[in-house]
Amino acid sequence: MNLYAMIWPCVYSFFASLAFSFTFNLRGANMFYAALGGALSWFVYLLFAGCFSSDIPQYFLSMVAVSIYSEYMARRHKSPVTVYLVISYIPLVPGGGAYYTMEYLVEGNSALAAETGVHTLFIAGAIAMGIVLVSSLVRIYTVYIRRRLKARGITRC
Numbered sequence: 001m002n003l004y005a006m007i008w009p010c011v012y013s014f015f016a017s018l019a020f021s022f023t024f025n026l027r028g029a030n031m032f033y034a035a036l037g038g039a040l041s042w043f044v045y046l047l048f049a050g051c052f053s054s055d056i057p058q059y060f061l062s063m064v065a066v067s068i069y070s071e072y073m074a075r076r077h078k079s080p081v082t083v084y085l086v087i088s089y090i091p092l093v094p095g096g097g098a099y100y101t102m103e104y105l106v107e108g109n110s111a112l113a114a115e116t117g118v119h120t121l122f123i124a125g126a127i128a129m130g131i132v133l134v135s136s137l138v139r140i141y142t143v144y145i146r147r148r149l150k151a152r153g154i155t156r157c
């Protein structure tokens with residue numbers, strides 16, 4: 001996929017995330033940076049398109065990138081991580097998969113409903129694992145740094 005074809009979906013993701021930031025009552029620069037995270041999430045997703053046989057690793061890698069971005073922005077702007085994280089992964093939410101799973105169930109097509117439902121659950125799991133991986137690593141790193149500073153007798157505010 002060429003870069004030009006990747007720009008417009010990222011712009012759409014930015015504005016969709018910006019609209020959700022109004023819903024979550026964000027104000028000021030937090031709105032812009034959270035929406036920028038939404039564009040980043042879709043950019044990373046598109047960047048890895050065609051690299052894997054399934055789209056599950058794309059969701060995972062995109063969520064890892066967004067989690068790193070959210071951790072950084074939270075520390076930079078002294079805000080909670082969830083401010084950036086929740087808005088930034090809005091473009092990745094597998095709402096279509098859940099909808100089609102329910103549609104197939106209502107139509108009585110249980111085989112297609114099971115296939116779509118399992119795929120949707122794998123996407124949700126990849127998103128959750130991306131968040132857990134990065135937040136755990138950041139937590140381990142900060143505890144390590146605090147213990148190291150404490151051992152040296154340095155206190156930080």
